[in-house]
Amino acid sequence: MTRRVQLEWVLLLVVGLCACGKPATYRYDVDAAVYHKFSGDLAMGHVTKLVGFGPRPAGSSALETSRKYIEARLSSLGWETQRQTFESETPASDKVTLVNLRARYTPKPVADLWERPYKVLIGSHYDTKLYEDNEFPGANDSGSSTGALIEIARVLVEPPSVAQVCELVFFDGEEAFGKNITDVDGLYGSRYFAKQLRKEEASQHPEHGIILDMIGDRNLNVGVPVDSPRGLYKKLLKAANDLGYGEYFGMHNSGIIDDHVPLNEIGIPTIDIIDLDFQPWHTAGDTLDQVSSDSLRIVGSTTLLLIEKYLLGDD
Ligand SMILES: [Zn+2]
Structure with a gap:
């Protein structure tokens, strides 16, 4: 074997290792950034579609319809999806089948897509609260x-692709079957997801988590719960201020029990971007006319800039 051939073997080995074990790298480039491509109107189109499926509590056929809709949208954008299916006992019935929908992106097919390390988890629950006696449109x-997360999926795969270092997770069963979330009711999907993730090596854990919840209020007033990591909150404010949206973001006066909690508990710093100051919360008045495409755009583009510039970039 000549020295040249040996070198080629070494190079092949290095490239091979990079191809199967390391996440793709990314550098923030203001000219190539994609945050401004987020369309509030396209996001609103998805919200309208989802509401059209009817109330979507965990275990319902309307939620299965929503799942198929999300899968079809993501797949048309080049994302691979995987259902994380599990059963859980709930106060409402013996057992409910729940499904977290995970999505990853790679420009070329790879065998180890789901084992690849990634940097940012972006999540939203997609179930709605169960009400026996009213139609809760959610x-x-x-x-x-x-809807915003589906639109984020579209924007993320536009060059330069940051999609390769992200995982999108649509969590099932965030809502409690009883009135309020308790230790055993609610957060079914995120608790299960965190439990599975904890079994994996730390190198498989994302470095940051972002949860979006109730971000469409036409009177937008995001109040990040105080149990979100302070460092992530500061970066969120920087991103919002960069875009001139600082007035819409602040801190809630307490912690909030939401899907960020199980992730923080297993050591993944996760911020909850939520506007709980919403008059028709958990009532039949949570209708489409309460949601504005401007609010979706403000939160969507701020979230993307947070990821591109402050989580993955050099700032
Ligand atoms: Zn809720």
Whole structure:
């Protein structure tokens, strides 16, 4: 074997290792950034579609319809999806089948896509609260964040692709079957997801998590719960201020029990971007007219800039 051939073997080995073990790298470039491509109107179109499926509590056929809709949209954008299916006992019935929908992106097919390390988890629950006696449309809760996450999926794969270092997760069963979330009711999807992730090596864990929830209120007033990591909150404010949206973002006066909690508990710093100051919350008044495409755009583009510039970039 000549020295030249040996070198080629070494190079092949290095390239091979990079191809299967390391996440793709990314550098923030203001000219190539994609945050401004987020369309509030396209996001609103998804919210309208989801609300059209009817109330979507965990275990319902309307939620299965929503799942198929999300899968079809993501797949048309080049994302691979995977259903994380599990059963759980709930106060409402013996067992409910729940499904977290995970999505990853790669420009070329790879065998180890789901084992690849990634940097940012972006999540939203997609179930709606179960009410026996009223039609709960869930336009803002959870239509808004679900629609925004589908639009984020579209924007992320535009060059330069940051999609390769992200995982999108649509969590099932965030809502409690009883009135309020308790230790055993609610957060079914994120608790299960975190439990599975904890079994994996730390190198498989994302460095940052972002949860979107109730982000479409036409009177937008995001109040990040105080149990979100302070460092992530500061970066969120920087991104919002860069875009002139600082007035829409602040801190809630307490912690909030939401899908960020199980992730923080297993050591993944996760911020909850939520506007709980929403008059028709958990009522039949959570209708499409309460949701504005401007609010979706403000939160969507701020979230993308947070990821591109402050989480993955050099700032
Ligand atoms: Zn809710």
